[in-house]
Amino acid sequence: xxxxxxxxxxxxxxxxxxxxxxxxxxxxxxxxxxxxxxxxxxxxxxxxxxxxxxxxxxxxxxxxxxxxxxxxxxxxxxxxxxxxxxxxxxxxxxxxxxxxxxxxxxxxxxxxxxxxxxxxxxxxxxxxxxxxxxxxxxxxxxxxxxxxxxxxxxxxxxxxxxxxxxxxxxxxxxxxxxxxxxxxxxxxxxxxxxxxxxxxxxxxxxxxxxxxxxxxxxxxxxxxxxxxxxxxxxxxxxxxxxxxxxxxxxxxxxxxxxxxxxxxxxxxxxxxxxxxxxxxxxxxxxxxxxxxxxxxxxxxxxxxxxxxxxxxxxxxxxxxxxxxxxxxxxxxxxxxxxxxxxxxxxxxxxxxxxxxxxxxxxxxxxxxxxxxxxxxxxxxxxxxxxxxxxxxxxxxxxxxxxxxxxxxxxxxxxxxxxxxxxxxxx
Amino acid sequence: xxxxxxxxxxxxxxxxxxxxxxxxxxxxxxxxxxxxxxxxxxxxxxxxxxxxxxxxxxxxxxxxxxxxxxxxxxxxxxxxxxxxxxxxxxxxxxxxxxxxxxxxxxxxxxxxxxxxxxxxxxxxxxxxxxxxxxxxxxxxxxxxxxxxxxxxxxxxxxxxxxxxxxxxxxxxxxxxxxxxxxxxxxxxxxxxxxxxxxxxxxxxxxxxxxxxxxxxxxxxxxxxxxxxxxxxxxxxxxxxxxxxxxxxxxxxxx
Numbered sequence: 001x002x003x004x005x006x007x008x009x010x011x012x013x014x015x016x017x018x019x020x021x022x023x024x025x026x027x028x029x030x031x032x033x034x035x036x037x038x039x040x041x042x043x044x045x046x047x048x049x050x051x052x053x054x055x056x057x058x059x060x061x062x063x064x065x066x067x068x069x070x071x072x073x074x075x076x077x078x079x080x081x082x083x084x085x086x087x088x089x090x091x092x093x094x095x096x097x098x099x100x101x102x103x104x105x106x107x108x109x110x111x112x113x114x115x116x117x118x119x120x121x122x123x124x125x126x127x128x129x130x131x132x133x134x135x136x137x138x139x140x141x142x143x144x145x146x147x148x149x150x151x152x153x154x155x156x157x158x159x160x161x162x163x164x165x166x167x168x169x170x171x172x173x174x175x176x177x178x179x180x181x182x183x184x185x186x187x188x189x190x191x192x193x194x195x196x197x198x199x200x201x202x203x204x205x206x207x208x209x210x211x212x213x214x215x216x217x218x219x220x221x222x223x224x225x226x227x228x229x230x231x232x233x234x235x236x237x238x239x240x241x242x243x244x245x246x247x248x249x250x251x252x253x254x255x256x257x258x259x260x261x262x263x264x265x266x267x268x269x270x271x272x273x274x275x276x277x278x279x280x281x282x283x284x285x286x287x288x289x290x291x292x293x294x295x296x297x298x299x300x301x302x303x304x305x306x307x308x309x310x311x312x313x314x315x316x317x318x319x320x321x322x323x324x325x326x327x328x329x330x331x332x333x334x335x336x337x338x339x340x341x342x343x344x345x346x347x348x349x350x351x352x353x354x355x356x357x358x359x360x361x362x363x364x365x366x367x368x369x370x371x372x373x374x375x376x377x378x379x380x381x382x383x384x385x386x387x388x389x390x391x392x393x394x395x396x397x398x399x400x401x402x403x404x405x406x407x408x409x410x411x412x413x414x415x416x417x418x419x420x421x422x423x424x425x426x
Numbered sequence: 427x428x429x430x431x432x433x434x435x436x437x438x439x440x441x442x443x444x445x446x447x448x449x450x451x452x453x454x455x456x457x458x459x460x461x462x463x464x465x466x467x468x469x470x471x472x473x474x475x476x477x478x479x480x481x482x483x484x485x486x487x488x489x490x491x492x493x494x495x496x497x498x499x500x501x502x503x504x505x506x507x508x509x510x511x512x513x514x515x516x517x518x519x520x521x522x523x524x525x526x527x528x529x530x531x532x533x534x535x536x537x538x539x540x541x542x543x544x545x546x547x548x549x550x551x552x553x554x555x556x557x558x559x560x561x562x563x564x565x566x567x568x569x570x571x572x573x574x575x576x577x578x579x580x581x582x583x584x585x586x587x588x589x590x591x592x593x594x595x596x597x598x599x600x601x602x603x604x605x606x607x608x609x610x611x612x613x614x615x616x617x618x619x620x621x622x623x624x625x626x627x628x629x630x631x632x633x634x635x636x637x638x639x640x641x642x643x644x645x646x647x648x649x650x651x652x653x654x655x656x657x658x659x660x661x662x663x664x665x666x667x668x669x670x671x672x673x674x675x676x677x678x679x680x
Contacts, residue, residue, distance in 0.1 A: 105676070121533065162671050167668055199523045199524055201524075223523075223537055223587075226587075231537075
């Protein structure tokens with residue numbers, strides 16, 4: 001927080017010291033939400049929820065983002081400062097001040113542009129999943145467009161050359177860490193070549209780092225006819241760098257920690273992620289976005305069943321009358337399994353859809369759902385918005401987890417969340 | 427083998443998409459000299475910026491106003507920056523058959539389809555595309571008086587997939603080809619809007635359109651008034667017309 005305040009002060013002083021244009025935008029959101037929990041394989045007897053201290057609610061959060069852009073000292077400056085006070089799942093308030101973006105940009109010539117600092121570089125063509133977004137944070141399922149400005153960029157030096165129909169970008173991505181002296185952490189080099197060819201957007205993407213094998217990818221987007229846009233992304237990398245639950249340990253897996261630690265896969269296999277999707281506008285302005293997403297890194301159905309089988313065993317241990325140390329250990333095992341969950345799915349094949357009305361004036365709605373194609377469980381996320389005056393929008397959103405008891409979303413302890421709030425722009 | 431199926435399907439779909447992208451484009455026919463003359467009332471030669479105020483009326487109530495800067499480079503490139511709008515800071519880029527939009531809260535320009543160009547209080551296509559000669563050809567021609575003024579009645583047919591409308595029935599003064607009014611039809615054939623070219627003014631020795639009103643045929647109570655407040659010369663480097671530059675676009679007016 002102190003670092004963010006210092007950087008903001010420097011930014012404002014630099015701005016004050018030099019003449020030039022400055023623009024200031026302020027966004028805020030106040031939210032409250034309630035959740036429903038259920039007894040499930042990962043929450044036997046509601047013990048997991050009780051242990052974690054998850055509360056039904058209502059819980060609340062306040063968030064504000066100041067976006068400042070300025071042209072000073074022959075540079076273009078951009079700062080997104082995000083402040084929030086939010087209750088966690090256990091109801092404890094937490095205050096945070098983050099720098100979402102902070103970069104300076106210099107247009108070196110008519111073609112070359114240099115940007116240094118923290119920024120979000122979205123290179124993918126997908127609306128929800130982006131395997132080729134190697135220089136940006138993950139999108140949120142319920143807010144993929146970052147309307148609530150929670151996304152935090154990556155620290156980078158970016159050099160890009162533009163022509164009328166193509167561009168070539170190099171990004172050196174790294175964090176800074178002070179341990180006695182400042183040093184770069186996890187440096188990575190990202191590369192993108194973009195070309196608009198035959199009215200199709202085509203990008204080739206690569207990511208190189210010391211810790212991982214190179215990731216290579218491509219993405220495309222093209223409009224067909226009056227109403228249809230089709231897009232796709234493909235990324236491939238040798239080995240998987242995702243963490244896996246220890247119950248999936250096999251002899252071919254050579255790295256990882258002890259028996260109770262998650263591990264990665266260094267098996268030399270090629271792991272592919274890809275998506276194909278489209279957006280279609282119906283008469284009346286209803287937009288339909290659909291994407292099929294596959295990733296080899298996810299759990300196969302048999303691996304998921306192995307995990308669930310282990311969790312069933314832990315459930316049996318907990319059901320023994322008297323409880324005791326074995327029961328406590330079983331609960332710890334279940335919580336370890338719960339950590340396997342990822343907000344946008346843990347398995348391999350997903351279909352995401354959303355329908356929304358475009359340009360409908362004050363009232364807008366969106367209905368989205370994510371479907372696990374292996375076990376047909378899913379999560380729905382309907383949202384309604386009412387813009388009652390320019391810049392002020394009420395919203396009501398829900399997440400509904402559906403599926404059989406042993407399915408991915410059916411086994412999750414949470415069954416529903418309903419949240420409402422106000423977003424505003426000043 | 428099962429593991430390979432999704433990969434093969436994804437690769438096949440991407441290859442199909444790429445092949446579809448490689449359709450042979452038919453070179454555009456030279457623009458009709460009359461349409462070039464008609465365009466001269468809206469877009470002077472070269473590169474320039476038009477400041478456009480848009481007022482949305484519902485009946486006699488002013489529902490909303492918006493202000494856009496439209497930067498134009500030749501007949502098929504334009505960049506729109508929303509100065510005052512509910513999505514202030516929105517950027518629209520139109521290059522040939524391609525159109526992208528970047529909303530201020532997002533960091534990714536997204537492609538929009540021709541029909542999405544018609545959405546919004548002021549249709550994106552109406553704001554961004556000022557000329558006719560690059561997008562239409564004269565399919566039929568006749569004569570008809572409008573308000574006692576002898577006019578040419580031109581049926582314009584779209585020559586590009588990206589044209590905002592499928593057909594336009596345009597009435598221009600026979601004496602100097604100055605636009606008087608137009609009926610605008612979607613590609614489906616539906617008569618969507620009618621336009622009246624209300625007011626012209628002289629600037630730099632040229633007569634240019636100062637005000638146009640578009641009447642919504644589907645919702646007759648709605649009308650949109652376009653006021654072209656200022657036309658100033660202004661050339662932008664090529665990178666401004668690259669969709670990836672939209673994210674880091676330096677405001678050309680600052």
